[in-house]
Amino acid sequence: MFIEKVTPRFGDADGLRHINNIALVEWFEVGRNPIFRMFTPDLDLNYENWKLILVRTEFDYLGQMYYGHDVEIRSYITHIGNTSFIIGHEAWQDEKLKAKGKAVLVHYDFLNQNTMPIPDDIRAQLKEHLIIEDKK
Known part of the structure; x- marks a missing residue:
C-alpha cells in the first residue's frame, strides 16, 4: 500500500x-504516482516514454x-490482468x-496505439501491493 499526505488548498x-x-480526482492521481513510477521511473510525460492510459475511474x-x-x-492494487490492472x-x-x-x-x-502485456518485473512489483477486496 502506498500512502500520500495531501494538505487541502483553499x-x-x-x-x-x-x-x-x-x-x-487530483488527490487520487497523486496517490497513483508511485505506481506510475514502476512503468516510467522519471515520470517523463513524453508520449514515447509514457506507458499507461487511464480507462476508468469511480x-x-x-x-x-x-x-x-x-x-x-x-492506494493499492486490487487486480492484475494481462495488460491492465485496478488501483484501489x-x-x-x-x-x-x-x-x-x-x-x-x-x-x-x-x-x-495498442495495449501491451505488463512485464513480469513490473507485475511482481504490483503484486507486492495487491490487496484482494471483499466482494460483498
Whole structure:
C-alpha cells in the first residue's frame, strides 16, 4: 500500500469549508504516482516514454471532508490482468474513511496505439501491493 499526505488548498473548499468533489480526482492521481513510477521511473510525460492510459475511474463519497485538515490517500492494487490492472484508493481524514474509489489503467504503447502485456518485473512489483477486496 502506498500512502500520500495531501494538505487541502483553499481553492479545494467551498463556502462551507467542504472539500469539493473535484479535488478527489487530483488527490487520487497523486496517490497513483508511485505506481506510475514502476512503468516510467522519471515520470517523463513524453508520449514515447509514457506507458499507461487511464480507462476508468469511480468514486464513492462516504463523508464530508473539510479544509484545514490533512487527508491521507491510500492506494493499492486490487487486480492484475494481462495488460491492465485496478488501483484501489481511499481518502482518510481525521482517522475516518471519507471516500474510496478505483482506477483501471492499461499498459499502452502510444506510438503504435495498442495495449501491451505488463512485464513480469513490473507485475511482481504490483503484486507486492495487491490487496484482494471483499466482494460483498
